[in-house]
Every structure is written in C-alpha cells, then in structure tokens.
Amino acid sequence: MHKAAVLFFAMCVSGLAQWPAYATPGIPRKADGKPDLAAPAPKTHDGKPDLSGVWRIRQTSYLIYAMGDMKPEEMRPWAAAFYREQADKFRNNTDGIACLPPGPKAGLSGGAFPMKILQTPNEIAILYEYQTIYRQIFTDGRSLPKDPNPTWMGYSVGHWEGDTLVATTAGFNDRTTLDLGGHPHSEELRVTERFHRRDVGHMDVQVTLEDPKAYTRPWTLPVELELMPDSELIEYVCENERDAPHLVGKRGDEAQIPLEVLKRYVGTYVPANAGFASSSGRPLGRNDILLEGNRLMIQPEGFAKIPLFAQSENKFSMEGTEIEFVKDASGAVTGMVQHWTEGDRVSVLKR
Numbered sequence: 001m002h003k004a005a006v007l008f009f010a011m012c013v014s015g016l017a018q019w020p021a022y023a024t025p026g027i028p029r030k031a032d033g034k035p036d037l038a039a040p041a042p043k044t045h046d047g048k049p050d051l052s053g054v055w056r057i058r059q060t061s062y063l064i065y066a067m068g069d070m071k072p073e074e075m076r077p078w079a080a081a082f083y084r085e086q087a088d089k090f091r092n093n094t095d096g097i098a099c100l101p102p103g104p105k106a107g108l109s110g111g112a113f114p115m116k117i118l119q120t121p122n123e124i125a126i127l128y129e130y131q132t133i134y135r136q137i138f139t140d141g142r143s144l145p146k147d148p149n150p151t152w153m154g155y156s157v158g159h160w161e162g163d164t165l166v167a168t169t170a171g172f173n174d175r176t177t178l179d180l181g182g183h184p185h186s187e188e189l190r191v192t193e194r195f196h197r198r199d200v201g202h203m204d205v206q207v208t209l210e211d212p213k214a215y216t217r218p219w220t221l222p223v224e225l226e227l228m229p230d231s232e233l234i235e236y237v238c239e240n241e242r243d244a245p246h247l248v249g250k251r252g253d254e255a256q257i258p259l260e261v262l263k264r265y266v267g268t269y270v271p272a273n274a275g276f277a278s279s280s281g282r283p284l285g286r287n288d289i290l291l292e293g294n295r296l297m298i299q300p301e302g303f304a305k306i307p308l309f310a311q312s313e314n315k316f317s318m319e320g321t322e323i324e325f326v327k328d329a330s331g332a333v334t335g336m337v338q339h340w341t342e343g344d345r346v347s348v349l350k351r
Contacts, residue, residue: 035227053229054227061300062109067183087181102152113130123136132236135154137156163196192208254310267350
C-alpha cells in the first residue's frame with residue numbers, strides 16, 4: 001500500500017465517541033429504550049427541519065475518489081497533470097499528511113470521522129471530529145463575500161427551499177484536494193449542498209462541485225448521513241506530519257494487462273471474514289468489480305466506483321490501497337484480498 005494512504009487510514013480508525021450511559025435528549029425512543037431512527041424528522045420552534053445531531057457519512061469511498069462519473073478527459077490539462085504527479089509521488093505532500101485542514105473533502109467524507117450539526121435560526125455550525133475543525137453556514141440572508149480572502153474551509157451561506165437546506169460554499173484556497181487520490185481544485189471551486197433530513201436517523205445530501213478552471217463541467221455526488229444517537233465527538237490531534245520526510249519514492253508505470261485477463265476478475269465479491277467492520281463500525285458489504293473499457297473499477301456496496309490501477313497481473317492499486325485477486329490451482333479466480341492498515345479484507349467471488 002502507498003505509505004501516504006497507510007498513514008491516513010491508520011488514523012481513521014475511530015470508535016463511537018460516547019459519554020458513558022448518557023442518552024441524547026429529545027430523540028424518540030422505542031419501548032425498549034432504543035432510539036427510534038425511523039420516527040418523523042424533528043422540527044425547530046420556527047417550523048424548519050432540525051438538522052441537529054451527531055452524524056457520520058456512509059460514503060467514505062469519496063474520501064478516496066470523489067470524481068463520480070467524471071471522465072479523465074473532463075479534467076483540464078493542468079488538473080490532469082497535477083493528479084498524475086500526486087499519484088507518482090504517492091501523494092506524500094497532501095493536506096492530510098501535513099496535518100492541514102481537508103477543505104471540501106470534509107463535506108464529502110467528514111474525514112471518515114463523525115460530525116456534529118448545531119442549528120440556530122440564523123446560523124448552522126458543523127463541528128468535525130477530524131482535526132477538530134468547523135464550518136459556519138449563515139442563514140441570516142447575507143451573501144457570499146465578493147472578494148474573499150481564500151480559506152481552507154471556505155465561506156458558506158444557506159437558505160431553505162421547503163424542507164431542504166441549500167448551502168453554497170466558495171472562497172476556498174487551492175492548497176487542498178477533492179480526495180485522497182489527489183484530484184485538485186482551484187480557488188474558483190464552488191460547492192452546493194442540499195440537506196434533507198428524511199427521518200430521525202437519516203439525512204440525504206446532494207453535493208454539487210463546480211470548478212470551471214479545473215473541470216469542464218459540474219458533477220453531483222449523493223451523500224447519506226446516519227445519526228449517531230447517544231454519542232459525542234472526541235478530541236482529535238494530528239501528529240503524522242512528523243513522518244512526512246520519510247514518505248519518499250515514485251510510483252512505477254502501470255502494468256499493461258490483456259483484456260481477456262481483466263474480464264476474469266469481473267463479478268461480485270462477498271466478505272469471507274464475517275464480522276469484520278469498517279472504521280465507521282458498519283459491517284463490510286459486497287464489492288462489485290466492473291470493466292469499463294480497459295479499466296477495472298471497484299464499487300463497494302452503496303458507494304461510488306473507484307478505478308483500479310494495475311501493478312501486476314493480479315495486483316491492483318485502489319488509489320493507494322492494494323487489491324490482490326486470488327486464483328486456485330487451475331488458474332480460476334476465486335476471491336479478492338484488500339490489504340488495509342486495519343487488516344486484510346478477504347472476499348470470495350460469486351458470479
């Protein structure tokens with residue numbers, strides 16, 4: 001695995017932060033005292049949907065690859081060159097390695113950590129456990145700054161369209177990337193988020209990214225938030241910048257694998273090590289391996305597709321994490337191993 005990815009995912013293993021035996025007030029409960037996450041979404045005193053609570057993002061695959069259905073040719077030449085350079089250098093100078101704020105990645109992945117939303121009539125604050133950072137979304141009618149001083153997390157304003165909060169963020173600096181893969185953005189990046197809390201335990205967010213200086217068109221990514229009842233954030237301290245001088249090296253050229261070999265890997269892979277959970281605490285699901293042109297793609301259950309880059313005939317890189325396909329004595333593909341810092345995730349092929 002790439003060293004940069006190893007360091008990031010090593011620090012992404014976060015338990016559910018809790019004050020012992022303290023139940024979050026105001027959450028509807030079932031007869032057994034457990035939170036009723038399917039109950040109707042709460043409202044504030046002024047009748048607006050109440051987005052407050054501690055949440056986690058399901059689509060942590062956006063942390064690795066946030067391009068959705070964007071094609072390589074839809075990147076501006078300078079952005080494509082920057083992305084290739086980052087990959088070649090194992091992304092050893094990214095904001096995460098340097099312990100700097102994540103910028104727009106926070107809204108797509110939360111850094112794979114919980115976040116807390118606090119709502120008032122004129123402002124909504126989002127507190128991120130990752131790096132103990134925050135955002136302010138002002139709903140008091142103000143406009144975005146006309147000539148902002150670029151910042152790590154940008155400037156956000158919002159308004160309500162029925163039961164949906166529409167938040168627009170601009171004024172980012174260009175020192176962060178959209179994902180760990182190293183896709184860049186310019187200071188012209190504008191992010192629009194549409195928050196809709198469909199019930200107590202679930203919130204849908206549509207995140208649209210638009211950066212005409214770096215990409216030829218905008219694109220939208222669906223994000224699902226899950227409530228973490230009876231939980232609180234914990235302090236986060238980033239110290240891995242001391243390891244940055246050791247992150248050296250250059251990625252080799254991608255191996256050229258015959259199309260007939262790639263086709264053998266296509267299929268659905270289901271977990272073999274039952275009970276192994278992701279860093280968010282959710283059980284790991286299936287992975288679909290797809291072939292688009294001459295490129296293998298991996299699509300974890302419920303997440304976006306991520307391209308795989310060939311290192312050898314049976315080993316591929318998922319933006320830094322090694323994927324190894326397993327064959328039996330006859331050469332038939334039987335499974336897949338994802339080599340993560342937290343341990344190997346073994347899957348078997350079910351065609």
